[in-house]
Amino acid sequence: MGTADPGTTATRTGAAVAVRDVAMTYRRRRTAVEALAPTTLDIRPGEFISLIGPSGCGKSTLLKIIAGLLDATGGRVEIDGATVTEPPPGVSVAFQKPTLLSWRTIRQNILLPVELRGGDRAAAGRRADELLATMRLEDFAGSLPRELSGGMEQRAAIARSLIDGPRLLLMDEPFGALDEFTREELNDELLRVWRGEPKTVVFVTHSISEAVYLSDRIVVMKARPGGIHEVIDIDLPQPRQRDVRATAGFFEATQRVRASLEQVKSQ
């Protein structure tokens, strides 16, 4: 039994994340930048969704608002039916720069969120070891960040974002600074984690092929003011395998996203 709460959009739509008329205007002294015009989007539970669009179209702004790290100037975000007013539990964020603490070992960095939260240390330790193995960092557990390559540091940062088993993972260009080969490797590792522990992922990228490879849907955004231009379904078979990149379907999907981005640019 139980009556659905008519006041929560998420209950009605079944969305994991409901973005409702979210708007953001940054104000500094006498200037105002409308980073996001009122924007509405439903993100489904367990969905992998990417945000792509020209520089300044509000991708990071939208991600930070969903994460509860930034207060929107209009509208609201609900995660599993609850309005976001501060960083919600069960939501992790990974940024382009790995932001590891230089004086802590890789394992200690991965365990940091648990230390801050004060959870069960023994269970967290076991989980850290599992994540080190998943990210192929077992041999570097005791190393310091400066002893790792950029790709390895990013793997460690992703392991840290997964230590709490988040239901929602928000990623802002996490592989943007990496070479293409490492990026593709990490794409596969991320997909493995996503399949092994189903969770909703919102992923910001500038790479069309990365977005197509990873996503169920791609949100193409536009600038001035920022907002959604179009949402594109990616109907490629799941689970995604590397060789999908060589298929006609993959090529068509990338062309479709490219054409949408061209429209945005010419507006």
Ligand SMILES: Nc1ncnc2c1ncn2[C@@H]1O[C@H](COP(=O)(O)OP(=O)(O)OP(=O)(O)O)[C@@H](O)[C@H]1O
């Ligand atoms: N703290 C801030 N103060 C003032 N303006 C800001 C601030 N953060 C972002 N902006 C502006 O808001 C707009 C959107 O920025 P945002 O970083 O969200 O875009 P983006 O799509 O993530 O860009 P990029 O692809 O270059 O990372 C831009 O015009 C930017 O200059």
